Amino acid sequence: MRWFIDSMVGYWILLLLISLGVAAIIYLVYLKDAMNF
Amino acid sequence: MFEFEIAGISVPLFMLILTGSTVGIVGGFIGVGGGYMVTPALIVFGFPGYMASGIDATHIAGKAVISTVRHRQLGNIDWTLGLAMVGGTMMGVEIGVRLLNWTKEHGVSGIVLLMATVVIMLGLFIYTQIETQAATKKIQKATAQGITTGREMKATRMPEFFQRIPLYPIVRCHTARLVISMWVIVVVGFLTGVLAGFFGVGGGFIRVPALVYIVGATTHIAVGTDLLEIVVSGGYGALRQSMSGNVDMLAVMFMILGAMVGAQFGSIATAYVRGPAIRYILSYSLVLATVGAFLRLAYLITGGVYEIFNFLAVVFTLGEMIFLCLFIVSLVWFSVRHRHGKTVPKWIPSLVVAVD
Numbered sequence: 078m079r080w081f082i083d084s085m086v087g088y089w090i091l092l093l094l095i096s097l098g099v100a101a102i103i104y105l106v107y108l109k110d111a112m113n114f
Numbered sequence: 115m116f117e118f119e120i121a122g123i124s125v126p127l128f129m130l131i132l133t134g135s136t137v138g139i140v141g142g143f144i145g146v147g148g149g150y151m152v153t154p155a156l157i158v159f160g161f162p163g164y165m166a167s168g169i170d171a172t173h174i175a176g177k178a179v180i181s182t183v184r185h186r187q188l189g190n191i192d193w194t195l196g197l198a199m200v201g202g203t204m205m206g207v208e209i210g211v212r213l214l215n216w217t218k219e220h221g222v223s224g225i226v227l228l229m230a231t232v233v234i235m236l237g238l239f240i241y242t243q244i245e246t247q248a249a250t251k252k253i254q255k256a257t258a259q260g261i262t263t264g265r266e267m268k269a270t271r272m273p274e275f276f277q278r279i280p281l282y283p284i285v286r287c288h289t290a291r292l293v294i295s296m297w298v299i300v301v302v303g304f305l306t307g308v309l310a311g312f313f314g315v316g317g318g319f320i321r322v323p324a325l326v327y328i329v330g331a332t333t334h335i336a337v338g339t340d341l342l343e344i345v346v347s348g349g350y351g352a353l354r355q356s357m358s359g360n361v362d363m364l365a366v367m368f369m370i371l372g373a374m375v376g377a378q379f380g381s382i383a384t385a386y387v388r389g390p391a392i393r394y395i396l397s398y399s400l401v402l403a404t405v406g407a408f409l410r411l412a413y414l415i416t417g418g419v420y421e422i423f424n425f426l427a428v429v430f431t432l433g434e435m436i437f438l439c440l441f442i443v444s445l446v447w448f449s450v451r452h453r454h455g456k457t458v459p460k461w462i463p464s465l466v467v468a469v470d
Contacts (some may be wrong), residue, residue: 085461089398092440093433100433107126108158108428 120362123160130159134173134369136439138376142181143383143442144396145337146346147174147316150231150403152369154431156411161365168360169369174316174367175348177373181341184381190338192289196330198296199339200346203317206307207347214312228411231313234280235404238323242397245270245327249390252465265467266332266389273330287376290331290339302328307347316344316351319400326393335388341381383442388450391465395441402434 081087115124133155137148150169156166185191217226248269256263273292281295302324310317318340325336355361384392409427411419448458449466 082462084413084457085459086287088444088459088461089441093437096437096440097429097433099436100429100431102131104158104428107129108160112324 115391118161118362118365120165120364122162125159125161125365130365130368131372133435134177134372135376136201136435138177138180138373138378139380139383139442140395140399140435140438141174141177141318141373142341142380143337143378144185144392144399145181145319145322146318146396146399147178147348148435149174149315150313150319151399151431151435154406154427154434155341156365158428158431161362162463164360165362168356169365170354171348171353171355171363172361172363172366173369173373174344175352176343176370177377178316178348180374180377181381182338182345184378185338185341185384188338188381188385189289190334190384191342192287192331192335192339193342195287195290195299195329195335196339196342197326198285198299198341199321202300202303203307203310203321203343204350206304206309207311207317207350208307209304210308210313211313212311213308223249224469225411227313228407228414231407232404232411234309235319235400235407238320239397239400239404241327242323242393242400246326246390246393246397249393250464253388253390257464268326268389268439270327272327276328277330287331290329290335292330294329299329303343310347318344319396319403322396323393326389333392334384337384337392352455375408380442383446385467386446387466388464391445394465395438395445398441399438401432402430402437406430406434447468 081091117124128438129269133152137152140146140151141148152170152173153166156169163168182191235298245268249267251267253263253267276298277292277294278297279295281297283296284293285299286293287297306317306321306324309320321340321343322333322336325331325340331339352361406427409423409430413423413427416423418424445466448462452458452462452466452468
């Protein structure tokens, strides 16, 4: 876990995983039915 | 859910406000309008494609005004540079739009747009990453030798070549502290305008690197001056889109409600970081947008068979905005901690400003 903060690459990966997780939840809960792609 | 009568859809209101504020933070920080993130997001929310583009263009103009006012207060705008670029940019945008219409007439606009997005953004990402990593290493080396470095550090000598071009009139950009041929500025504005018009975006993700690596402005000046540019080009785009009936003003207002706070925070956040940090965030936005465009391209090329590409493209589109926002907020937080002498990750000191 320490590596995710101490290394810039690790921090990048940590934030990306959190962001993609939040985005997936938002999409599945609120937007899936409204999808117009 | 809120009913938007002009668009004919219902959207969770907080999603529009959240999108406006996150893209406001990112846009105010790296000097982009955010169209390449917002338009796909609005399409995901359910807005028709043409209306997503119109709402995006209109909200960008409003958001750019907020960011520009803040950057002016921070001293990040060179009016000579900005106004010299406007003419070239407007001409370029018109040519870019006509080029786009040509591809539309030949039925290849979707594929061509996405492929061009992937190629140009990937190229910019690679160059910006290499240069910024070299600049960061220079800062770390200087710090290790006890040399105090300023807010900006670059590892490229490309601007010197363009600044030596002896085409009159030569202009003196006082705030940016550079002397350069006006024709270089106009041509940079024109070429970035063509790309912006073609992609249907504000063009900041191309113009900011162009101002840094070709004209030679510092990253902070490039960000502020580019946002001034976007007020003009975005305002024109908003007018054109509104006249074509592509704008739901209620949706625009809710997005600007979020951007009112986000854009101010993003602009002020630039005062806490050095130039390389802004360029890092810009390059991350480019690579994530490239991945999103590539996934959409893959979905289109495979004829819409594999839904997983669609799902991943949507998640990347939304996740990109959240990621950039989190990174910018954490840079500001680490900068404040570093100023107060608290522990920060060792990669932080070379990216943040230690004193006011």
